[in-house]
Structure formats: structure tokens, C-alpha cells
Amino acid sequence: MMSAAESLESKLEALQSHFTWDLDPRRSKLFRLKDNLEDIGTEEDNIWLGPIYNLQGFIHYKLGFMEEARAFFSRATEAFQQLKTTDEGPWLVVNYGNLAWLHHHTGEDEKSQDFLSKVDALMNKYPAPIKGELHLEVCAEKAWTLMKFDNEKKLQAAEYFQKAIRMEPNTVLWQTSRVLALVSASKHSDSGLDDDIWEDMRVARMEDPKNLYLAAVELKESARRGEQIRDEAQELAEKILLNPVSSYRGLKPLLRSYRQIDAFHEAIDLAERALNEHPDSRYLKRCAALCYKWKIIFSKDRRPNERMISRAIGLYEEVISLYPQSSLVKQLDLANIQAKSGQGLMKSDQTYKKLLREVQDPADKQMIYNSYAKYLNFERQERNKSVEYHMKATAINHQSFFRQNSIKALEKIRDRGRNRMCREITEFLEKLEILQKVNRQ
Template sequence: MHSRLLKAKGFPPDGNQASCCLSSYFFALKSVQVSADQSETTLGSKLEALQCHFTWILEYSKNKLLHLRDKLVDIGTEEGNSWLGHIYNLRGFIQCKLGSTEDALSFFLQAAEAFGQMRRAGEGPWLVVNYGNLAWLHHLLGDQAESEAYLSKVEAIKKKYPTPSEDELHAELYAEKAWTLMNFGTKGELVSEYFQKAIQMQPDMVEWNTSHVLCSNSWLEDDILEKIRLAQEQDPENLRLAVYYLEERVRKGEIIEDEARQLARKVLRNPVSSYSGLKGLLRIYRNHLSIDEAVDLAEEALQHHPDERYLKRCAALYYNRLIYSSHSRPEQRTLDRAISLLKEVIFLYPHCSLMKKVDLANIHAKSNHSKDEAEQIYQELLKSEMEPAEKQLLYNNYAKYSKCDRREYQRAIRYHMKVATIPHQSSFRRNSIKILVEVVERHRDSMWREVEEFLENLKEP
């Protein structure tokens, strides 16, 4: 066998010389394998050392990624959006994690183009995260040469734009990391810290300062009004910031009704985006003007842009709040409009529609001519595969629906118990446990002793 192998490789087949050649061949083969393994290890360590979405600690599930993808789409890609490169970068990462590498590559390339347009320059620190993402993507696709090429680009940028110390990142990286973590719902302290570092290094970057202020915990900051005012001086055209300033002023006791209505005119003239300030403005209208005016504002926005899904989502939300804020039974036309909007929203946001389906079921339950559809929607949802947190949301709402709309009190209690047994801390679990405690304390329901025993044996997650 060895002779045949040697002959095939061009070695002489005779005696000691053949044996020596064979040993040399296998040694060389082993060396090549070791070299390849070392090369792979080196590439892996270089990739792990990158600052990009693939190496940052981002907590997510598939549902969270789908929800975040919708959120990014609703921000929009209007030209001039200062976060456009970051949006494309994050969308690329999300698509990769969802299994669509082709879309991921497209978004990463769009991110590079957007950064170039926004920074009015070629390669620079703003591309480090993007090139890192591309290095990872090509590595995952098996194209190690292209991955190495992007790693080299990252190294070249780092040499050209060094930071004061190896432990520090460039301002652009701090800003993108802060913005990304903010969108993943990371604790505000870390997000704020990264934004602050970026701003200290490059105080002229207006959008960083604006985002830092917008993500601040206003309840913990006594000087928040002054911070917002200074941010507004730097970024006077940012209506989202203007709305936030209005919200904080009214929280401090100022009268702002006329200003809110004037600001609404400006918001309605701007392109549709979840960054437009409309969401905050609707909140101001609901809390400090009236829920009816909030609904009217949402409808007016829809009249200007009837096909915008984000506006339909806003309108559906405030119709829902209008229905539940009324002490009397809502008019049928209000219920019909809410049902119509919710059906559209569920169609337009197919991956993030659980709460909307629950809302739809609950509104059907109040309608004169579609009560049966409520139970049908709930039964379909109860058969669906869901994560623990989603089950708690569903069971809690189904329990309340069973009690209030079906008068099936024991079924309601059973579903509150189901919520409590799911080992996941949430507001729905706390609410169901509170309701079960009330059942025991009031002694009105025949199940109260069973519930009491259940609560005594209930274990905390």
C-alpha cells in the first residue's frame, strides 16, 4: 500500500529510500495540518478580539430579534438620518442571526456606504464595527480570505487612528456600542457611560449628545431640564428631543397645552419615523390634554400618510386606550375602527403581534356583533408555541377576559394559577398572584381554599 502511495506521489518505490521518503511525506502532511489549525486558531482569536456586534454581549431571543428588526424598520432610512449607518449595521447582524446571510451582507455594505456619506470621508474609525461585522460574516460563510482582508482593514484603521491607550476605544466605537446596547434594552448606566466617553472625546457630535439625553433616566436626574435645554440648543431641529423637553416640563408642573398643539403641527409635517417625536406627543396629549385629542392626532397623521404601518400601530394603540379609558360602553363605530386598525397592524407586524391579537380579542368581546371571535382568537393563541413570558401575558389576559366578559370565574382563577406556576418574573405573574391573594382574602369563591394551598406551595422562580 505504501509503495502504491509513494508511486502516486512521485517517490521511488524501493527499500530504505522509499521508507525515508514516506516518513518525510507524512511529516510534511502533518506540518501542513498543524499550520492550518494554527492559522484557524489565529483567525478565531483575531475575530474574538474585534469590537463589533458579533463580540458584544447582546442578550436576545429570536422573538426579540424580530421585534427589534421591526423597530429599526420603523425608524426609517430617510436620507440625513445620523444613525443610518448604525441602523444598517444592526439590521445586518439581526439578519445574520436569523439565518439570512445574503441580506446581512447587503445591510453591512449599505452601512459602509451610509457611514461614508455621513462622515464625508472614506475609511475611518466609523467603519471599525462595520468591517468587524463583515470579517465575522465572511468567516461564517467560509470565506476566510475575505475575512482576513477585513481584519487587515480594521488593523490599518486602528494604526492610522490610534487611541490614547489600548484599553480605550475610539469615540465612534463607544457611540455605536452605546446606541446598539440601548436598542437591546441594556441597563441605562452602561449605555450612558459609553455615550459620555464618546462625547468627551468628540463633543461636536450632536447626535451622540442628543441620544445620551434621550436615554437618560429623568426620574433620577435633578438637572435633566437643563441638560435637555442645552441639547436642544445644539440640535434645534430634532423634534423628538423637543417633545421630550415638553414631557419633562409638564412633569415639573408647567402648562404646555398650547405648545403641544403647535409642536404637533411640526411633527406632522416631518417624514414618518419612530424618531419623529409622534409617540411622545401622543403620550402628552393622552395624559395632559385628552385621550380623544390623542386619537384625533393619530388619525390626522394617518390622513397625511395612510399607508404607513407605524402610524397605524400608533392609532391602534390609542384607540385601544380610548376604549379602556371610557367609563361608559364605547360606541360601536369606535370599536369597529379599533378592530379594523388592529387587523391591519397584525398583518403588517406578523412576528410581533401577540399583544395586538390579545387586544383584538378583548375588543371583539365588547363589540355587539363579533363576541364569538374573541373566544376563537384566544383558543388559537392558547394552542400556539410560546416562550414563558408570552404565555404569562396570554394566560393573564385570558383569565381577565374569562372573568369580565364570559363570567367564568373558576376558569379565570385556573389561568391566573397557570401564570403563577410559570417560573419567570414578570408584571403579569405579579398581577395574577395579587388577584389570587384577593380570592383567598375575600373567601367569596368556592375555590379559595384550593387557591390558598396553591399559594402556600408556590415556589419563586
């Protein structure tokens, strides 16, 4: 017979909750998620405000900030009640489940049991439209949450949105979100979007014409397919700038549309214009910094002038200070921009050595190795050392864009046959292929 504690644990494990959805990101990823959620903003008309607060609560719990977690879960309750204009409903199932778990983890099992009872009452009063399935509101929140994680979870998110849509086909937001999950999962695909997803996005745009983020994502994909987008981009920019600052308004994918057509100056001008209207927005500073990076690192034009590089460095230094716990990518960007300045490579070298020494998380280390390998190749012309760091990135058993990028770099060097390390590269890649086959078995 189970003890009371075991019985409680069993009931908690059966809940639909962030605590049971296999969300166990690394600490550095938690900080990035936390900042990304903050950049969405807290506009009261945001239909995802409840899920945002729920996820923030879970993130703060994972980071060890219990009181902050409790506060965010309470805000989620309030947000759901305000958005739904009622005190109860199936949309509170996940939130109450989270509170049940949090009270259990803080030793308040009576309160935990109270929230378990509330979950049971809601599920009895609001059964799922399809027997044996999750309630559509639970499906939608689970889907939205999974979208914030890796590609595998983004594909799961699309499936959960599809389940919710089957139960309630007229909810346009879920249709849009499903498409965005699929697009996001395809972000690093060499071939771009599948035609089926592209068609789904076109349909979603017709169904959700006021969604500026979706419009910007579609524009970016149109640019990738070689379509002319400038006029539409300018029109969309005006609409985006009329809205409050939020990462959900579509500015960043619109800027990426300009990058897609090598219109770096237009991207910079738009980002600076937005920043001029909201000079204290850290998110807009982040967007502007990104545009300068594109121009300085990727432009095929003549070397950027020192004034532009100075502006980029200033923005990046400010962004790093505004995102102190989630700025690793920005620190790498800054090092690569500093390398393009007339001041030499000393600062870039110092940044890379500091990060190589201090960062311990394997996935983050992999990203640093990949970036450093390219820096060594293109800025320092240290080809053999570059190969060594591509190997280091590849050797870390974490599937990511950076690992694949390093593998492709090594394959390209091997196939050219001009590097004295070609034999070592060949042996390394052969061993890697054997290991991958073993892991797949």
C-alpha cells in the same frame, strides 16, 4: 499551538461587533426589532443610519437570511461613508468587524481575514482618546445598539454613552441618547422617572432644542407629573407633522402625552390627521390603532360607539397584516377590543385560544397568559380561571413587566381575601418568594 481556524476565531472574538456583544434575542424579538428599525426610516440625514443598517444586518444573520445580512452590512458601510464624507474612519470598526464575522460564518475565511486586517489598520490609525477604553465612535454605536434591547442593556447603553461623552463632551446627540436610554429603562417604573433623570432630560432639552422626539418624551413625563401640556402638545404636533414619517420624529410619545391626561379624542384626532397626510404609512396606522385602543379600553367615559370600535378593529386587522411576524401584541389588543363590541366574545375567545395553542416562546406565552387572565376577569367574569392564568404567567421564569403585573394581581386578590383561591394564591406566592431568594444567592 493554535490552528489557523482557532487563531481566526480568537481574533474574531476579540472584536467589537454585534456578534460579540451578547445580543441573543428570541426569534420573535428579532422580528419585532426588524420591523421597528424599518419604521425609523432611511432618511439620509439620520446620523444613526449606519448603526441601523449594522443592526439590521445582524438581525437578518440571526434569522438565517445571509444575503440580506450581507446587503445590510454593505449599506452600513456606504451610510457611514456618506454621513462622514470620507471613505474611512473609526466609525467603520464595528461594521468591518460584522463583515469579518459574516464571511467567517459563510465559510469565506480569506475575506474574513481581510476585514480583520482592516479593523486592525483602523484601530492603529485612530486610537481611542483614552488608553484602554473603546474608541468613542465604537462606544456610541454599541450604546445605540444596546438601547434596542431589554432594560438591563438600556442601562448599559447609558453607561457607554457616558463613556463616549467623557471623551467628546460636545456631542449633543450622545447626551440626548443617554437620557433617552435612561427614560426607556424606567418605562414601567411605578414611581416614574428619578429626579436626577428628569433633571438630565431638562438639560438635554436645552442643549438639543430641535430634537422633536426628546421634546415629546419630556412632554409625556411632564404630563405624568401633573403639568399642563395641551398648548405645548399642539405646538409640537404641528412641528412633527411637517417632517417625513419616522418613529424617531416623536409622534408616538406625543400621543402618549395625550393618553397621560386622558385626552383620548385629541390623540385619535392627531393620529388620524397624520394618517390622512400619509395614508400608506404602516407606522401611522399602528399609532392610530393604539389611540383607538386607549379610548376603547381605558376611557372612563360611556361605552364607545360601534362606529369607533369598527374603525379600531379595521385598523388593527390592517396593522396585523402589515406586521405579520411581529404582531402578537396587536393580536391581543384586537381580541380585547372585539370583546367591547356588540358582537359578543366569540371572536375574542377564538383569538386567545389560537394564540394559547400556537405560541411556544416562553416570554411570549407569559404575555399571553397575563393578558388572558385579565380578559377572563374583566370580560368573562371567570375569577378563578383568571387566577390560574396569572399563576401560569408568574410561573414562567422570565423577568418582565407581564410577570410583575400578574404577581401584583395575585397579591391584590390575596390581600382582599374574598376569593376562594386565596389559600392557593398565598401558598403559590410563598413558594415563588422562596425560589426568588434561592436564585438571588
